[in-house]
Amino acid sequence: MVNAAPFTRFTAPGMLSRNIVPLRRMATKRAKKTDVVSPSSAELRKAVEAIAIQPKSGKITLLTRKLFNVLLAVAQQADESGDTYRALLSDIVANSAFDSNDTALVKEHLRRMVSVQVEWSTGTSSQKPGRKWGISTLIADAEILEDPTTRRVWVEFSFAPKIKKKLLDPVQYARLSLQFQSQLRSSAGLALYEICVRYLTNPSHLTMRETWEWWRPILSGTPDTEAGDEAKREYKYFKRDYLRPAIAEVNAVTNIFVELVEHREGRRVAEIQFRVTERKQPMLALDEHPNVFDSTLVDRMVKIGIPLKEAQTLYADSEENRIRAALQMTEQRMRSTTLPPVRSAAALFKDALKKGYAPPVEALPTAANGAPARVGATGASAADDLKARLLSEFSAYRRKEARALYDEQGEEEREVARQTFEESVLPELGSHMRDDWRKRGLDSKLAETSFFDWLARKTWGEPTDGDLLAFTLSQSRAA
Secondary structure, rough: OOHHHEEEEOOOOOOOOOHOHHHHHHHHHHHHHOOOHHHHHEEEEHHHHHHEEEEEEEEEHHHHHHHHHHHHHHHHHOOOOOOEEEEHHHHHHOOOOOOOOOOHHHHHHHHOOOOOOEOOOOOOOOOOOOOOOOEEEOEEEOOOOOOOOOOEEEEEEEHHHHHHHHHOOOOOOOEEEHHHHHHHHHHHHHHHHHHHHHOOOOOOOOOOEEHHHHOOOOOOOOHHHHHOOOOHHHHHHHHHHHHHHHHHHHHHHEEEEEEEEEEEEEEEEEEEEEEEOOOOOOOOOOOOOOOEEEEHHHHEEEOOOOOOHHHHHHHHHHHHHHHHHHHHHHHHHHHHHOOOOOOOOOHHHHHHHHOOOOOOOOOOOOOOOOOOOOOOOHHHHHHHHHHHHHHHHHHHHHHHHHHOOOOOOHHHHHHHHHHHHHHHHHHHOOHHOOOOOHHHHHHHHHHHHOOOOOHHHHHHHOHHHHHHHHHHHHHHHOO
């Protein structure tokens, strides 16, 4: 039996203590089943009501959404009906240990999950007869505790009674892969994946059609009341900041292919939906034991001078891909022997993270143990030549896409892009390139190519095998 050694409890506002099942009773009922549950390899049946959720207070981050899905998978695999469920901390956090900082990461997101209010619906704004609406927190309460005998650490949690049955025994649901979830690095990408998977088997292969304003809080995870400047809520910014990156990410790492469908009223985009098709080709090998949290990123932030608590907050509030990119850029800058010393690595990192100008981290192929994969000599030359040609064609395509994105922006945004390129990229290019840029700007073919290559990487990241596959398929369909 598990005794409540050191523990932390988080309870949703308004939840009475009598609704929380005593720990001893829960442990007796569930110990055998939950000890062997592996949420990382599970397939989640996610109720349609829980997919297109709109935050009404507080932000739903990428990690919050991932953790919620893992907890749902654990609860759905439990052998008996009950009120409380549990998962090993080691199944949630990479390199977890109860006395380490990893616990703080889980605590922060459990706090959010018992305080963030979301609207539950069937995934459409239309008010049709028989549809239901509700508001709730993601979970009702949670605890973190250690088994004094095995020294294993558990995360225990429960759901609000009103929504529990819908979540754990859904009538209508989408089948989600938690392995694909682990590969997605943005909240918008994960939200889009969840929505689109639901419509994969529909005859039309089309998602619901809604105003782009309706989609914005669902994909961004941010309530309209916290969206900021009205100008930032124009469609072109939503498309640039959320739609394009999310679609590219889903197409790169999951088993579905998503296309944006815009519906216009005159010249204005009024409504949007997505066309979803299944990817028939086999996907790249995925990590068999993905984790929700990567605590090594927090450790790296601390090493460059960011206080632990601030590092944990930055990790909780930011997309992992942007954190990795900003860390890599800062660490490389600190190691440079040709540039002036960095006055404040922490300030450089936070500025890069906030403004998003750090070049994306290149995704290298990995072996099953996480080490860089080795490429055999046999056939490598021919394969490399083929991939080089494909990369060249894909790069030309990406530059056109980046040019279209650039042309859609206002002059102020274009000026920011040019200035960022000039400050963060141009110094590393040759003197000839710098002179050409300063004299002719984008009128120089050489400078134009470098600029839009950079803008494409900044927007969509380095091309992955999934990107190249999607590009090949799209070219085949066009032909």
